[in-house]
Amino acid sequence: MRYTSWLLMLLLMVQSAATFGVESQASRSFAAEAALVSDAARGHRMILLGEKHATAEIPLLVAALVEELSAAEPVVLAIEIPRDGQAAVSDYLTSDGSEIARAALHAWDGWQVPNDQHDGRRSEDLFDLLERLRELAAADRDVSVLLFDTVPGSTRDHHERDRAMADFLRERFNQNATARFIVLAGNVHAMLRKPSYAPPEMQEPMGAFLSDLKPYAINITAKAGQFWGCRGGMCVAHNESTNRDSGPAPVGDPYHFYLVLPQFTVARVLGRK
Numbered sequence: 105m106r107y108t109s110w111l112l113m114l115l116l117m118v119q120s121a122a123t124f125g126v127e128s129q130a131s132r133s134f135a136a137e138a139a140l141v142s143d144a145a146r147g148h149r150m151i152l153l154g155e156k157h158a159t160a161e162i163p164l165l166v167a168a169l170v171e172e173l174s175a176a177e178p179v180v181l182a183i184e185i186p187r188d189g190q191a192a193v194s195d196y197l198t199s200d201g202s203e204i205a206r207a208a209l210h211a212w213d214g215w216q217v218p219n220d221q222h223d224g225r226r227s228e229d230l231f232d233l234l235e236r237l238r239e240l241a242a243a244d245r246d247v248s249v250l251l252f253d254t255v256p257g258s259t260r261d262h263h264e265r266d267r268a269m270a271d272f273l274r275e276r277f278n279q280n281a282t283a284r285f286i287v288l289a290g291n292v293h294a295m296l297r298k299p300s301y302a303p304p305e306m307q308e309p310m311g312a313f314l315s316d317l318k319p320y321a322i323n324i325t326a327k328a329g330q331f332w333g334c335r336g337g338m339c340v341a342h343n344e345s346t347n348r349d350s351g352p353a354p355v356g357d358p359y360h361f362y363l364v365l366p367q368f369t370v371a372r373v374l375g376r377k
Contacts, residue, residue, distance in 0.1 A: 134161070137363060138168035140350060141322060144361045148320035150277060150285040152311050154294030154359065155324050156344060158224020158332030158371040162324060163233040165365070166288055170237060170247055178246035178283040181237065182273060184225060184290060185251045189214045193249050197238045206231070215374055222339040224332035228372035250276055252287070263307040266293060270313030277317060287319070295358035296321050309358070323359045329368030344368045 145151045155162050166181065173179050185193075192212035199205035215226050240247050252272050259265040269289075277285055287294070295309035296319070311321050325348065330341045350364045 134165040134168040137165055138172045141169055142172055145320040148318060150317050150319040152294040152319045152321040153288045154291030156331035158227055158373050160229050160369040160371050161365055163229045167233050167236040173284050174240060174245040174247050180248050180250050180283045180285050182250040182252045182285055182287040184253045186214050186253045186255050187251045188255045190251045196234060197241055201235060201238050222373055223334045224373050226374040266307050266310040267313055270310045291323050294321050297358050299358045321359045322361045322363050324363045326365040326368040330370050331368050332370050332373050341370050
């Protein structure tokens, strides 16, 4: 009986180590891009990552970036998810990552939205990113997650929403004088200014309200592939392509830098039909 118990424990340890190794390898596959971002944003305590929602690649990139930066400093990953889900996410990061813990994370009702609001921010790929941060925290890395989007119905429109998100981020940023803030948001929110080509109805972007904090803004795009997003009341897969290469943005651009990945793949969007 004692031998059987010892053997079972050994098997569980091997399985746990293998799982951690798989996740680490996934992050390391974007290590070069993470190093590029880290180098470009050197000297800036806040990095705004402008994303196209619902890709499989960006959560892996973010995991690699958190892994790299947290080796030397505390890291707060701020995610554009309504902040009333903070308790569920924080509880998961301090859990054992078991099926029970993951089920509790899934149970927050904010993950479920009507079909015409499935903009891709809620995905199994995001849950995998949270799991990677849980692993890093368990390995004594100083990492945490901050949900910064407004609670649905708490702001009158998208103009007020961007200002409210910026105010919330500034408050938390000033409360934590040592951590590096990685802010993952839609690419419009991450702009430092409203560009000249923007339609009249576009809001002043969140990044513009954070200019006093000197954030470094990066637009993440891809040479090819698809992402998931909502336009005109319909949420579907959209094609992505660019002839741009990774590098600094031109003078006057709403971003500092463009990070161009080889491919976007649509994420495993929650509730997608």
